[in-house]
Amino acid sequence: MPPQAITAKLTRRIPLTDDVYELQFQLLKPEEISFIAGQFVTIKVEDGNPKLFFRSYSIMSPPSQKKIISTCIKLVPAGRATPWLTTVSEGTDISMMGPLGKFVFHESPNKRSIFVATGTGITPLRCMIEDQLEKGNTTDMHLIWGFRFEKDIFYTEELDNLHTQYPNFTYTITVSRPEEEWKGSRGRVTDWLKANIATPAQTQVYICGVGDMVTDTATICEEIGMAKEDIHFEKYA
Numbered sequence: 001m002p003p004q005a006i007t008a009k010l011t012r013r014i015p016l017t018d019d020v021y022e023l024q025f026q027l028l029k030p031e032e033i034s035f036i037a038g039q040f041v042t043i044k045v046e047d048g049n050p051k052l053f054f055r056s057y058s059i060m061s062p063p064s065q066k067k068i069i070s071t072c073i074k075l076v077p078a079g080r081a082t083p084w085l086t087t088v089s090e091g092t093d094i095s096m097m098g099p100l101g102k103f104v105f106h107e108s109p110n111k112r113s114i115f116v117a118t119g120t121g122i123t124p125l126r127c128m129i130e131d132q133l134e135k136g137n138t139t140d141m142h143l144i145w146g147f148r149f150e151k152d153i154f155y156t157e158e159l160d161n162l163h164t165q166y167p168n169f170t171y172t173i174t175v176s177r178p179e180e181e182w183k184g185s186r187g188r189v190t191d192w193l194k195a196n197i198a199t200p201a202q203t204q205v206y207i208c209g210v211g212d213m214v215t216d217t218a219t220i221c222e223e224i225g226m227a228k229e230d231i232h233f234e235k236y237a
Contacts, residue, residue, distance in 0.1 A: 003097050003098050003099060003100050004030070004033070004097070004098070005029075005095070005096075005097060006027065006029070006030070006033065006041065006095070006096040006097065006098060007027075007028045007029040007093055007094070007095060007096075008025035008026060008027050008028055008069060008093070008094050008096060009025060009026045009028055009091060009092070009093055009094070010023060010024075010025055010088060010089075010090055010091065010092050010093075010094055011024050011025060011026045011068075011090060011091075012024040012090060013085075013086065013090060016072070016154040016155070017151065017152055017153075017154055018151070019074055019075040020072065020073070020074050020075070020119070020120060020152075020154060021072070021073055021075070021085075021086055022060075022070060022071070022072050023057075023070065023071050023072075023073060023085060024068060024069075024070045025068060025069045025070070025094060025096075026067065026068055027066075027067050027068065027069065028093065031067060032066035032067045033066060033069075033098070033099065034063065034066065034099075035059060035063055035098070035099035036063065036099070036104045037059075037062060037063055037104060037105055037124070037127045037128045037130075037131035037132075038058070038101065038103045038104040038105060038124045038127060038128050038206075038234075039058070039059060039098065039099040039100060039101040039103070039104065039124075040056045040057055040058045040059060040098065040099070040100055040101045040124070041056070041057060041059060041069060041071075041096045041097065041098030041099060041100070042054050042055065042056045042057075042096060042097045042098060042100060043055055043056070043057060043081065043085070043094060043095070043096050044094070044095040044096065044097075045080055045081050045084050045085075046084075046094075046095070047080060047083075047084040049080065053080050053081070054097075055080075055081035056100070057071040057073060057123070058071060058101075058123040058124035058127070058208075058234075059071060059098075059099070059123075059124070059127055060072055060122075060123045060124070060126055060127050061127065062127055062130040062131045062134060063127075063131055064131070064134055069096075071123055072120045072122065072123045073085060073086070073120060074119060074120045101234070103124060103206075103208070103232065103233070103234040104128075105128045105131070105132060105206070106204065106232070107132075107137070108139075108204055108230075109139060110202065111139070111202050111203060111204045111230070112139065112140040112141075112142070112199070112202060112203045112204070113132075113139060113140070113141045113142070113203075113204055113205075113206065114142050114143075114144065114193070114197070114203055114204070114205045114206070115128070115129060115141070115142070115143040115144070115205075115206045116143075116144050116145075116146075116189050116193070116205060116206070116207040116208070116209075116217055117143065117144075117145045117146070117189075117207075117208050117209055118145070118146040118147070118189060118209035118210065118213050119146075119147065119152070119209060119210075120236070121207075121208035121209035121210070121213075121236060122143075122145060122155065122208075123208070124208055124234065125143065125206060125208055126155070126158075128206065129141060129143065129162070129169060130162070133162065133165075133166040133168075133169060137168075138168050139168065140168055140170075141168060141169045141170075142169075142170050142171065142172070143159070143169075143170075143171035143172070144171070144172050144174065144189050144192050144193070144196075145171065145172070145173050145174070145189070146173075146174050146175075146176065146188055146189040146209075146213075147173065147174075147175050147176070148175070148176050148177050149175065149177055149178075150175055150178060150179060150182055153173060153175075156173070159171050172184075172185050172192060173185065174186065174187055174188065174189060174191070174192055176188050189213070189217060190213075190216055190217055190220050193217065193220055193221065193224070194220065194224065197221075197224055197225075197226070200221070200224050200225035200226040201225060201226075201227070203226055203230065204226075204230040204231075204232070205217075205221050205226065205230065205231055205232065206232045206233070207221075207231070207232070207233035207234075208233065208234045208235075208236065209235075209236060210235070210236050211235045211236070214233045214234070214235045215235075217233075218231050218233050
């Protein structure tokens with residue numbers, strides 16, 4: 001599907017942690033769009049700076065919600081896009097272009113799907129997971145989601161609800177610098193992969209996060225025996 005110009009109204013900005021926000025947009029023109037789970041939109045930043053600037057954000061809402069777009073962003077104080085998006089008034093019209101991107105799910109009924117994210121890298125993966133579950137995919141799907149500190153964790157209630165509704169979906173949150181009281185998984189997402197991928201030939205993986213994590217994770221997946229064609233990833237700057 002070719003990208004198109006989109007005008008959408010920012011309807012809600014939900015703080016999830018000290019520096020992570022969920023943004024919800026109501027489509028105005030067109031009133032609905034079609035896209036493939038995992039794709040993104042490019043937002044025009046209109047912060048008063050005369051120099052044109054655009055920033056891409058993965059779509060988190062599943063394709064079944066054709067009239068809205070939601071995404072998840074982390075505030076980068078030195079940047080242009082997130083300081084604007086975290087302060088612009090709700091009700092403001094936002095210009096976008098989309099859908100774009102080739103980081104999409106590949107149906108494979110005989111393989112387990114592992115989704116690997118750090119921080120806001122959850123955004124396209126949650127879209128993929130919800131889309132596949134809504135479509136009736138009953139294969140084993142597991143999300144491994146990494147954080148540095150416990151205070152950075154969000155969306156646990158939403159993930160618990162998904163697991164309750166769709167038992168073939170499970171998830172693990174791992175913390176690399178946990179407090180002593182932390183009872184969950186410890187370490188990096190790569191540590192979890194090394195310890196838990198028992199059948200690499202029957203596993204496909206989808207990875208999203210900052211560049212170094214994505215590169216390291218993809219390398220480890222290949223080293224433990226996964227086929228290159230089963231390793232899919234998207235890097236966030």
